[in-house]
Amino acid sequence: MKPDIRIGYGYDSHEFKPGIPLIIGGVKLPHDKGLGGHSDGDVLLHAITDALLGAIAAPDIGSLFPPSDPQWTGADSAIFLREALKRVAGDGYELVNLDSTLILAAPKIGPHADAIRKNVAELCGIAGDCVGIKAKTPEGMGTDNAAVAHVTVLLKRALSSSDDLRKEAEEELDDDVIALIGRRTV
Numbered sequence: 001m002k003p004d005i006r007i008g009y010g011y012d013s014h015e016f017k018p019g020i021p022l023i024i025g026g027v028k029l030p031h032d033k034g035l036g037g038h039s040d041g042d043v044l045l046h047a048i049t050d051a052l053l054g055a056i057a058a059p060d061i062g063s064l065f066p067p068s069d070p071q072w073t074g075a076d077s078a079i080f081l082r083e084a085l086k087r088v089a090g091d092g093y094e095l096v097n098l099d100s101t102l103i104l105a106a107p108k109i110g111p112h113a114d115a116i117r118k119n120v121a122e123l124c125g126i127a128g129d130c131v132g133i134k135a136k137t138p139e140g141m142g143t144d145n146a147a148v149a150h151v152t153v154l155l156k157r158a159l160s161s162s163d164d165l166r167k168e169a170e171e172e173l174d175d176d177v178i179a180l181i182g183r184r185t186v
């Protein structure tokens, strides 16, 4: 039987490049540089996507959407997140909450944290108070020209139909009967 809960962890990093927009958590932030690399460079959505995929032991974001494939150049990273959520649902799970830590020298995330939280919550279909957005500067790390994201997610098993509910009830009943028989024969 599948576990009732599963944890997932995702990590990503992208280098700052001048002349491109900075998008974090699907929100465009005012800054003189953006994040280069895969798609729109949204380091947070990439880490969330990998955390979700990891929680159900699915292939990672780079395997599903290879950076070498030109169709993902400049793509909206919400596409990857939606695919991960679809796979989570297809595997019989739903997202409970997620927590994240961003590490970047600039810009300051604090003033934008609520906007990022709101957008990520909407994209993931969970409440805003189930999305943690934390940020730190890379003290002593020497990574001032990069943005890093760490994300953990918690999934719970979803009961999607009356058939599932009946199956659950039958399994629980079986356990009760076994426990009862066990007690009587001891």
Ligand code: MG
Residues within 6 Å of the ligand: 012, 013, 014, 037, 038, 041, 042, 043, 046
């Ligand atoms: Mg990435």
